[in-house]
Amino acid sequence: MTAHRIRALVDEERLADVARELSAVAPQEAAAILDGLDTRRGTIAFRLLSKDDAVDVFDDMSPNTQARLIDALGTAEVVDAFDNLDPDDRAELLDELPAAVAKQLIRTLPPAEREATAVVLGFGRNAVGRRMSPEFVHVYADDTIGAGLARVIERGHDAETIYTIPVVDAERRLLGVVSLRDLLLGDPSVPVETCRRPPVYAHATASAETAARRCVELGLPAMPVVDSEDRLIGMLTLDDAAEVVAAADDEDAARAGAREKLKTPYLRSSVFAITRARVVWLFVLAVSAILTVNVLEVFEGTLEQKVALALFIPLLTGIGGNTGSQAATTVTRALAMDEVRPRDVLRVALKEASVGVTMGAALGAVGFAVASVAYETGIGAVIGLTIVSVCAVAATVGGVMPLVAKRIGVDPAVFSTPFISTFCDATGLLIYFMIAKAVLGI
Amino acid sequence: MTAHRIRALVDEERLADVARELSAVAPQEAAAILDGLDTRRGTIAFRLLSKDDAVDVFDDMSPNTQARLIDALGTAEVVDAFDNLDPDDRAELLDELPAAVAKQLIRTLPPAEREATAVVLGFGRNAVGRRMSPEFVHVYADDTIGAGLARVIERGHDAETIYTIPVVDAERRLLGVVSLRDLLLGDPSVPVETCRRPPVYAHATASAETAARRCVELGLPAMPVVDSEDRLIGMLTLDDAAEVVAAADDEDAARAGAREKLKTPYLRSSVFAITRARVVWLFVLAVSAILTVNVLEVFEGTLEQKVALALFIPLLTGIGGNTGSQAATTVTRALAMDEVRPRDVLRVALKEASVGVTMGAALGAVGFAVASVAYETGIGAVIGLTIVSVCAVAATVGGVMPLVAKRIGVDPAVFSTPFISTFCDATGLLIYFMIAKAVLGI
Numbered sequence: 001m002t003a004h005r006i007r008a009l010v011d012e013e014r015l016a017d018v019a020r021e022l023s024a025v026a027p028q029e030a031a032a033i034l035d036g037l038d039t040r041r042g043t044i045a046f047r048l049l050s051k052d053d054a055v056d057v058f059d060d061m062s063p064n065t066q067a068r069l070i071d072a073l074g075t076a077e078v079v080d081a082f083d084n085l086d087p088d089d090r091a092e093l094l095d096e097l098p099a100a101v102a103k104q105l106i107r108t109l110p111p112a113e114r115e116a117t118a119v120v121l122g123f124g125r126n127a128v129g130r131r132m133s134p135e136f137v138h139v140y141a142d143d144t145i146g147a148g149l150a151r152v153i154e155r156g157h158d159a160e161t162i163y164t165i166p167v168v169d170a171e172r173r174l175l176g177v178v179s180l181r182d183l184l185l186g187d188p189s190v191p192v193e194t195c196r197r198p199p200v201y202a203h204a205t206a207s208a209e210t211a212a213r214r215c216v217e218l219g220l221p222a223m224p225v226v227d228s229e230d231r232l233i234g235m236l237t238l239d240d241a242a243e244v245v246a247a248a249d250d251e252d253a254a255r256a257g258a259r260e261k262l263k264t265p266y267l268r269s270s271v272f273a274i275t276r277a278r279v280v281w282l283f284v285l286a287v288s289a290i291l292t293v294n295v296l297e298v299f300e301g302t303l304e305q306k307v308a309l310a311l312f313i314p315l316l317t318g319i320g321g322n323t324g325s326q327a328a329t330t331v332t333r334a335l336a337m338d339e340v341r342p343r344d345v346l347r348v349a350l351k352e353a354s355v356g357v358t359m360g361a362a363l364g365a366v367g368f369a370v371a372s373v374a375y376e377t378g379i380g381a382v383i384g385l386t387i388v389s390v391c392a393v394a395a396t397v398g399g400v401m402p403l404v405a406k407r408i409g410v411d412p413a414v415f416s417t418p419f420i421s422t423f424c425d426a427t428g429l430l431i432y433f434m435i436a437k438a439v440l441g442i
Numbered sequence: 443m444t445a446h447r448i449r450a451l452v453d454e455e456r457l458a459d460v461a462r463e464l465s466a467v468a469p470q471e472a473a474a475i476l477d478g479l480d481t482r483r484g485t486i487a488f489r490l491l492s493k494d495d496a497v498d499v500f501d502d503m504s505p506n507t508q509a510r511l512i513d514a515l516g517t518a519e520v521v522d523a524f525d526n527l528d529p530d531d532r533a534e535l536l537d538e539l540p541a542a543v544a545k546q547l548i549r550t551l552p553p554a555e556r557e558a559t560a561v562v563l564g565f566g567r568n569a570v571g572r573r574m575s576p577e578f579v580h581v582y583a584d585d586t587i588g589a590g591l592a593r594v595i596e597r598g599h600d601a602e603t604i605y606t607i608p609v610v611d612a613e614r615r616l617l618g619v620v621s622l623r624d625l626l627l628g629d630p631s632v633p634v635e636t637c638r639r640p641p642v643y644a645h646a647t648a649s650a651e652t653a654a655r656r657c658v659e660l661g662l663p664a665m666p667v668v669d670s671e672d673r674l675i676g677m678l679t680l681d682d683a684a685e686v687v688a689a690a691d692d693e694d695a696a697r698a699g700a701r702e703k704l705k706t707p708y709l710r711s712s713v714f715a716i717t718r719a720r721v722v723w724l725f726v727l728a729v730s731a732i733l734t735v736n737v738l739e740v741f742e743g744t745l746e747q748k749v750a751l752a753l754f755i756p757l758l759t760g761i762g763g764n765t766g767s768q769a770a771t772t773v774t775r776a777l778a779m780d781e782v783r784p785r786d787v788l789r790v791a792l793k794e795a796s797v798g799v800t801m802g803a804a805l806g807a808v809g810f811a812v813a814s815v816a817y818e819t820g821i822g823a824v825i826g827l828t829i830v831s832v833c834a835v836a837a838t839v840g841g842v843m844p845l846v847a848k849r850i851g852v853d854p855a856v857f858s859t860p861f862i863s864t865f866c867d868a869t870g871l872l873i874y875f876m877i878a879k880a881v882l883g884i
Contacts, residue, residue: 002780003780004783023640026639026641026642028642028660029642153626156623156627162626181598181604184594184604184626185595197468198467200470218470218474218681219680219683220470221663238663238680242658242660250779253774253775254775256698258767266781267776267789267790275801278768278797282768282801283804283808285764286757286805289756289757292756293754296752300753310738310749310755314738314867315735317760318759319731321763322723322727322860325860329695330699332695337692337707338444340708341446348709351709351713358714418764418767421863422764425760426756429756
């Protein structure tokens with residue numbers, strides 16, 4: 001079942017069917033469906049949920065949808081759902097709401113919840129601390145497994161996660177983790193210490209995206225979060241990590257396409273909103289592309305003498321752009337997988353230059369043959385040599401740019417295809433006409 | 443700590459430090475580090491692990507690294523690690539090994555393990571059934587919570603996951619799931635039925651990537667897998683799902699860059715291997731780009747009369763390529779997020795055409811002004827009109843192509859930037875010279 005089906009049912013006013021279908025799926029799925037509906041249909045569908053389901057589903061919706069619902073339903077109706085949110089999800093929702101509504105909602109919270117929310121709100125928007133849950137259950141290294149399990153059962157109701165349990169010392173410093181599985185299946189009389197493992201953890205001020213990616217990639221149910229003195233202050237749970245990663249992927253995809261991310265689903269976004277998300281980058285690229293007009297102007301005389309040279313311009317800039325894009329996406333991905341680091345820049349440059357020359361030699365040989373037959377050997381030689389040079393330069397630039405971006409603290413995805421090709425176009429043309437002048441003697 | 447550090451320590455022969463550092467991190471991290479090392483260093487580091495750690499770490503390594511290690515260590519040394527693998531991970535490793543080694547290893551398995559592996563091997567390589575664990579623990583709907591928990595404790599040792607527990611009827615048909623949390627913290631005397639929730643599940647023959655993405659995006663510890671009669675036959679666990687998603691992302695990134703995926707980490711791949719992964723697609727693109735040479739040949743006479751027209755070729759193809767790329771990445775992403783479907787093709791085309799005209803009008807006005815001042819009003823008009831048309835066509839084509847790809851069963855990521863720009867180059871040039879002939883009367 002999808003948002004499309006629910007949308008159709010709402011439009012046909014088959015509300016009993018909407019209620020039945022939404023209650024038949026997991027709350028995460030119901031939330032994803034509501035995320036995909038517009039505010040009017042979403043509000044109708046949300047009102048059809050049972051009170052218990054509503055709280056669960058609200059919890060799993062995106063903060064953007066939560067904020068739209070609060071606006072549409074009126075604050076009073078959502079107080080329940082708001083109180084039942086985990087502090088980290090609540091902090092994120094508060095960011096989306098107008099300040100007045102946020103204040104009003106915070107006032108509805110019991111003191112303990114208000115405090116937990118304040119802890120989370122104390123960290124920067126992109127920090128792990130902002131996405132962690134301050135409500136967790138921990139065990140001590142010298143507890144027995146039986147005592148540890150009893151502690152989890154006693155306090156687990158208030159914790160957001162109980163499958164990965166942090167082990168701390170008397171000063172609450174993180175020593176490791178045990179899994180609930182080990183506590184449940186282990187010998188109750190031995191110390192927790194015997195099944196403690198080194199933790200995969202994060203500092204509260206570290207990047208939420210980096211921590212979330214590790215959590216998701218390693219498939220961990222939760223990851224402990226510590227303060228600057230290595231004291232345990234929260235847990236990043238898998239579902240929150242998955243949300244952080246999805247949002248970051250969305251942004252990366254936007255960057256790679258040289259545009260801004262849309263705030264609402266595509267079909268619901270207005271032409272104006274879509275244009276706004278793209279036009280700035282397109283202008284930036286177009287202004288850079290004016291470089292190519294200037295480069296060509298310098299060679300206008302050469303072009304007048306050999307108009308045939310103009311015919312190959314798009315072919316050559318195309319080969320340069322594609323070679324650069326292949327190199328850039330390879331290295332961007334290798335950076336993301338931690339396979340290369342900015343300091344490997346020379347090794348990468350050397351490797352890409354070799355790859356570029358190899359590919360250029362293969363393509364250039366074909367280019368030489370085709371252009372020689374169709375025009376003359378001189379033009380064939382120019383085309384062949386240009387292809388080799390353009391491939392070498394484009395591959396090297398495409399491979400190095402993501403590393404430079406990373407080093408200067410810019411998202412490497414920014415130097416993706418559109419930027420690489422715009423840059424390679426101008427360089428490629430310069431090379432082309434310099435080779436043409438030298439070979440053809442014009 | 444990273445693979446770089448371990449590599450340095452191995453090279454300096456500080457083996458005690460290698461052993462200490464590897465045992466201080468979680469097995470998932472140690473496995474990721476070994477994945478990043480070459481075979482020689484990886485084998486040295488692996489031999490330094492304690493016997494218990496070795497089994498855990500081996501389990502978490504990529505099948506490719508496992509296969510390389512088996513080759514380097516000799517089969518006898520790895521039998522232990524192999525026997526301790528989960529059937530699904532074992533099936534994947536067997537795919538990577540030479541058939542003779544695979545057969546030899548299967549012979550080392552106890553009969554029950556051999557059978558479980560055979561079940562998994564019975565499904566297609568891209569099916570969920572191939573990645574599921576056939577070793578799981580389930581409860582019955584009419585069990586009490588206490589009885590259910592007792593069952594989990596009794597049988598949990600053999601199960602790969604116990605945090606999401608499938609609930610089945612007497613015929614083993616899947617009714618829903620309960621979380622271990624609910625069993626542990628709930629009232630032991632009430633039936634499991636009271637905390638049963640609708641399952642997020644998959645059919646064994648369905649796409650492993652789709653199921654894995656749902657599992658990871660919803661942050662589920664595990665997802666039940668059923669046969670064609672809805673009978674429970676396995677569980678897809680989160681860590682396996684995360685591996686499937688990482689491999690699929692790797693492939694998507696490769697597609698988006700018009701290349702094949704590398705089998706080894708970037709810095710360890712040879713120039714030849716990198717070239718091979720790219721050269722085929724580059725040839726395909728170059729051959730398509732020869733279209734542009736043909737298009738321009740038709741207009742050679744026009745070009746000879748107005749050489750200034752040649753100066754704008756790279757600018758115009760650049761704008762077309764970038765506009766098309768923005769539209770393609772937006773729609774590809776919207777498809778992945780289930781925000782649009784192939785049948786929305788007309789709505790998407792209309793929206794993208796409007797966006798293209800709007801952006802084209804803004805950019806075209808600037809282009810008209812600049813070209814009019816630098817050359818003449820006639821050329822200004824040609825440039826302005828071409829920009830509007832090229833933007834409209836490129837946005838529409840870029841938006842529609844991913845939907846067409848999806849409809850005909852091709853990966854939408856294939857129609858990413860390199861392909862869109864190559865296509866738009868030829869179309870854009872046609873439009874350009876047709877407008878030029880009409881406006882300038884040549």
